[in-house]
Amino acid sequence: xxxxxxxxxxxxxxxxxxxxxxxxxxxxxxxxxxxxxxxxxxxxxxxxxxxxxxxxxxxxxxxxxxxxxxxxxxxxxxxxxxxxxxxxxxxxxxxxxxxxxx
Amino acid sequence: xxxxxxxxxxxxxxxxxxxxxxxxxxxxxxxxxxxxxxxxxxxxxxxxxxxxxxxxxxxxxxxxxxxxxxxxxxxxxxxxxxxxxxxxxxxxxxxxxxxxxxxxxxxxxxxxxxxxxxxxxxxxxxxxxxxxxxxxxxxxxxxxxxxxxxxxxxxxxxxxxxxxxxxxxxxxxx
Amino acid sequence: xxxxxxxxxxxxxxxxxxxxxxxxxxxxxxxxxxxxxxxxxxxxxxxxxxxxxxxxxxxxxxxxxxxxxxxxxxxxxxxxxxxxxxxxxxxxxxxxxxxxxxxxxxxxxxxxxxxxxxxxxxxxxxxxxxxxxxxxxxxxxxxxxxxxxxxxxxxxxxxxxxxxxxxxxxxxxxxxxxxxxxxxxxxxxxxxxxxxxxxxxxxxxxxxxxxxxxxxxxxxxxxxxxxxxxxxxxxxxxxxxxxxxxxxxxxxxxxxxxxxxxxxxxxxxxxxxxxxxxxxxxxxxxxxxxxxxxxxxxxxxxxxxxxxxxxxxxxxxxxxxxxxxxxxxxxxxxxxxxxxxxxxxxxxxxxxxxxxxxxxxxxxxxxxxxxxxxxxxxxxxxxxxxxxxxxxxxxxxxxxxxxxxxxxxxx
Numbered sequence: 001x002x003x004x005x006x007x008x009x010x011x012x013x014x015x016x017x018x019x020x021x022x023x024x025x026x027x028x029x030x031x032x033x034x035x036x037x038x039x040x041x042x043x044x045x046x047x048x049x050x051x052x053x054x055x056x057x058x059x060x061x062x063x064x065x066x067x068x069x070x071x072x073x074x075x076x077x078x079x080x081x082x083x084x085x086x087x088x089x090x091x092x093x094x095x096x097x098x099x100x101x102x
Numbered sequence: 103x104x105x106x107x108x109x110x111x112x113x114x115x116x117x118x119x120x121x122x123x124x125x126x127x128x129x130x131x132x133x134x135x136x137x138x139x140x141x142x143x144x145x146x147x148x149x150x151x152x153x154x155x156x157x158x159x160x161x162x163x164x165x166x167x168x169x170x171x172x173x174x175x176x177x178x179x180x181x182x183x184x185x186x187x188x189x190x191x192x193x194x195x196x197x198x199x200x201x202x203x204x205x206x207x208x209x210x211x212x213x214x215x216x217x218x219x220x221x222x223x224x225x226x227x228x229x230x231x232x233x234x235x236x237x238x239x240x241x242x243x244x245x246x247x248x249x250x251x252x253x254x255x256x257x258x259x260x261x262x263x264x265x266x267x268x269x270x271x272x273x274x275x276x
Numbered sequence: 277x278x279x280x281x282x283x284x285x286x287x288x289x290x291x292x293x294x295x296x297x298x299x300x301x302x303x304x305x306x307x308x309x310x311x312x313x314x315x316x317x318x319x320x321x322x323x324x325x326x327x328x329x330x331x332x333x334x335x336x337x338x339x340x341x342x343x344x345x346x347x348x349x350x351x352x353x354x355x356x357x358x359x360x361x362x363x364x365x366x367x368x369x370x371x372x373x374x375x376x377x378x379x380x381x382x383x384x385x386x387x388x389x390x391x392x393x394x395x396x397x398x399x400x401x402x403x404x405x406x407x408x409x410x411x412x413x414x415x416x417x418x419x420x421x422x423x424x425x426x427x428x429x430x431x432x433x434x435x436x437x438x439x440x441x442x443x444x445x446x447x448x449x450x451x452x453x454x455x456x457x458x459x460x461x462x463x464x465x466x467x468x469x470x471x472x473x474x475x476x477x478x479x480x481x482x483x484x485x486x487x488x489x490x491x492x493x494x495x496x497x498x499x500x501x502x503x504x505x506x507x508x509x510x511x512x513x514x515x516x517x518x519x520x521x522x523x524x525x526x527x528x529x530x531x532x533x534x535x536x537x538x539x540x541x542x543x544x545x546x547x548x549x550x551x552x553x554x555x556x557x558x559x560x561x562x563x564x565x566x567x568x569x570x571x572x573x574x575x576x577x578x579x580x581x582x583x584x585x586x587x588x589x590x591x592x593x594x595x596x597x598x599x600x601x602x603x604x605x606x607x608x609x610x611x612x613x614x615x616x617x618x619x620x621x622x623x624x625x626x627x628x629x630x631x632x633x634x635x636x637x638x639x640x641x642x643x644x645x646x647x648x649x650x651x652x653x654x655x656x657x658x659x660x661x662x663x664x665x666x667x668x669x670x671x672x673x674x675x676x677x678x679x680x681x682x683x684x685x686x687x
Contacts, residue, residue, distance in 0.1 A: 002113050005214050007150070010117050012210035014124050014143075016203045021128035023199030024192045029178050033127050033140050036171065040120075040147045043159075051154040055234045058243040062250045064159055065240070068166055069257040073264035075171045079178040080268035086182040087274075095193065107300070134428060138375060141421060161410035169417025169450075173443065176424050180436070237406060237467065 007048035015041035028082045028092045032075065039071045112153060119146030131191045133179040141172045158237040314402045315388050318536045325539055326353040329581055336585045360528040368521045372429040379426035380522065380529035386422065387536045389415045394543055395470045397553050397565035408469040409457055412544065413450070416499065419537075420446045423518050426530075430521035438517035441592050445498060445505065448599045453495035455607035459488035459614055460548045463644075473552035478628050478637030480551040484644040485614060487651060489549045491607050493579070496541040498595070501534060503584040505595055538580060539573070546572035610651060617647045 014037055021034025043064050050060020086092050123143025130136045144167045151160035243249045327342065327350055334341025342349030367376060393408040395401040405411050420443050427439020461467055463484060464475035482489045498505040519530045546552065550572045553565025590598070618640075621627055626639040 002110060002153070006113070007154070008214045009211060010120060010150075012207060012214060014120055016207035016210070017121070017124040017128055019206055020199050020203035023202060024196040025128065026190060026193050027133065029133060029175060029182065030127075030136060030191075032178075033136060033175060036140065036167070036175075037124050037127060037143060040144065040167075043163075044147060044150055047151055047154050047156050047159060051156070051234070055155070055231055058235045058239045058249075061156055061159060061235070061240050062243050062253075064156075065162070065244070066253055066257055068159075068162060069261060072166055072171060073260055075174060076268040077264050077271070079174055080272035082178055083181055083272050092182045108304075132372075134372070134375070138425070157405060157407045158410065161407045161414045164414035165410065165417055169414060169420060170447070173420050173424060173447065176421075176428075177440075177443075180428065 004048060004052040007044060011041045011044040011048070014038075014044070026093050026095060028085070028094050029079070031094065032078050032082070035078075036071065036075065039067060043067050109153065112149065116146045116149035116153070119143065119149065134176065137172060137176045137179055140175065141168055144168050144172065155234045158240060310402065314391050318388060318391055318539060319532075321539060322532055322535045323353045323357075324350075325535055325577070326356075328577075329535075332578070332581045333585050357528065361525055363524040365524040365526070366521075368431050370431040371521070372431075375425050376429040377526070379422050379429065380526040380533070382418070382422035382425070383533040384529050384536075386415055386419050387533050387540055390540050390544075393469050394540075394547060395473050395552060396569060397562040398474075398558065399562050401470050404468055404470045407467045409461055409467045409472075412469075413454055413457065417447075417450060419499075426522070427518040430518070432521055435518050435520050438520070441507075442501070442518055445501075445592070445595055448596060449495045449498035449505075449603075452491050452599065452603040452607040453499060455604075455611055456488045456491040456495065457548070458611050459485045462611075462615060462618060469547055469552075473547055473554070476551040476554060478634050479641045480549065480554070482549045484641045485549075485610075485648055486645070487606075487610050487648045488614070489545070491603060491610065492549065493545060493576075495603065496545070497580065497583065498599070500537045500541055502538060502580060504587040504590050506584075507589055507592060507595075539577065542576040542580065543569070543573045545576045550576070606651075606655060610648070613647050613651060614644065617644055 018034045018036075018038035018041060021037065022031050025031050025034065046060050046064045046067065050057075050064075054060065082092055085097060089096060091097075120143050123139045123141075123146060126139030127136050127143065130139065144163065148160045148163040148168075151157070151163060244254045245251050330352070331341040331349070342352035345351045345355045367373065390412055392402040393405055393411055395404075423439050423442045423446065427435045427442075430436075460472050460481050463481060464472045466472065466475075497503075519527060522530060546569060552572075553569045555564060555568035558565045558568065621640050621643055626643070628637040628640055
């Protein structure tokens with residue numbers, strides 16, 4: 001049977017892959033995709049803990065449902081901002097968006 | 103140690119989808135391929151939810167993430183094509199990012215496996231019980247006055263605000 | 277005999293185990309057999325359906341339709357499939373090969389996957405998921421990915437523009453479809469397709485919620501790209517849309533996928549609103565449920581064909597306006613009114629009893645029907661007022677043109 005730590009290990013690996021993507025990619029849309037990976041890792045964690053430790057209490061799934069909502073809202077607004085930046089600066093490389101840098 | 107039955111084969115398959123898709127997202131230069139790798143990874147996560155007896159979340163994952171967010175990301179990739187594709191995919195501190203990611207994984211894995219290394223721990227074993235709350239319970243929990251109705255309403259407000267905000271930010275100033 | 281015919285899948289596994297096979301292996305083989313049966317049914321039916329569609333369209337247009345190949349032209353689809361198989365398979369230069377080949381596969385797979393949750397008889401359903409409706413919606417929304425991938429990988433500006441318009445239409449019309457799907461879920465208390473069909477024993481949901489049926493029907497016409505929403509692949513439009521660069525068998529897969537999608541939504545409408553496999557005598561002879569489901573599906577399919585051959589095509593901005601300014605508010609109001617009326621019905625004690633027979637479902641049906649008719653009356657009144665306003669404004673503008681206000685009157 002599949003133990004809890006196997007799910008947690010996969011979620012941790014996905015989270016670290018997402019962290020690597022956020023820290024090293026230059027394209028803003030790539031960074032957003034890596035953030036989605038991290039949110040999914042958190043979701044796997046939540047649902048695995050819910051299933052293995054408190055399956056009768058719906059808190060785990062409710063929390064996970066709210067993470068879905070937040071991720072969808074953040075993806076929509078983030079992509080709108082990226083498109084707006086592209087329209088004004090003609091580039092989505094995050095290194096180029098440095099007007100406030102001293 | 104690990105019995106080969108349908109559940110473990112499914113677990114291994116979905117783990118491959120998830121991790122392979124994740125690696126594809128962070129390493130590919132072609133962003134459309136990256137978005138499709140993301141779809142593969144999200145599909146693996148939906149499979150995990152089915153294995154974890156959460157069919158509602160699996161269906162919502164496919165519907166919201168793959169059917170909406172992935173499409174949105176593909177649209178954004180197509181609308182923000184740079185004129186020249188000569189830019190590097192990774193910035194100059196990529197080795198530092200890889201180091202941070204690897205260290206984070208080592209610490210997290212230590213935190214997950216060390217408690218299980220000895221015998222007799224809650225994580226090592228099987229689910230506490232096979233009696234699982236159903237989708238009906240989730241529906242009740244989201245509108246019950248004593249449970250999660252307030253976060254539910256706040257989340258709806260957040261979605262409305264995000265929708266209006268996204269439309270306002272992304273529209274052309276004609 | 278009834279015990280054996282009850283469930284072919286389980287009977288086969290039991291037979292194999294009795295003859296000494298490993299139980300896991302027997303279950304796997306019987307499950308695979310079930311999958312093959314359920315997946316082959318739409319593939320075989322679509323061949324017949326293409327012929328039905330062409331004959332029907334031809335008769336409406338006062339011509340004969342295919343009548344050369346085979347008796348009454350029945351083998352025309354076979355001839356078309358053979359022709360498509362022998363065409364040259366061209367890949368455009370600069371196309372992204374892997375995802376170019378992936379798009380027709382997704383197009384086909386997405387439609388066949390929906391057949392897993394459709395209940396054929398009281399005993400036979402591919403997989404009785406507890407979230408069957410959500411599964412259908414989720415799998416249907418993957419269809420948008422295939423359009424995007426096909427439009428992008430063709431390396432063709434017009435295919436990309438066609439893909440953008442198609443995705444806008446598909447994603448927009450999912451909203452009223454999901455809202456209309458909430459009505460059967462609310463009335464039966466479950467998202468499982470088999471449970472919704474069982475709950476229609478007393479009264480079919482088309483009589484309790486005709487407006488929900490209409491919204492679901494029209495949204496599915498838009499989702500599958502049928503007329504009048506078929507500018508996505510019409511011959512006179514933007515060089516035929518997102519699948520312009522596909523030829524030969526890949527194009528055939530797109531076409532077959534589209535026809536199967538239409539058939540699948542017809543079956544779903546029959547299951548959700550027309551009572552699925554219910555009919556006289558279905559509890560004694562379960563296989564009759566399959567026949568009844570087939571008859572109801574053909575009725576809905578004929579309705580779709582009738583609409584297709586009668587109504588002219590919409591422009592893309594008309595399509596978008598119709599969705600966001602009419603269908604979405606209407607379906608939200610419908611869900612609100614239906615939920616309110618259901619609550620009133622249960623608190624008044626008029627809900628159908630446990631057996632769910634015809635007589636005890638009548639009060640609930642009548643009240644919900646009145647609610648639906650009230651919404652329809654209000655909406656038609658609003659449309660009529662707007663039409664009248666527009667007509668008066670047109671007449672005022674026309675008379676303004678004929679007799680300008682500055683000129684002296686009657687001179």
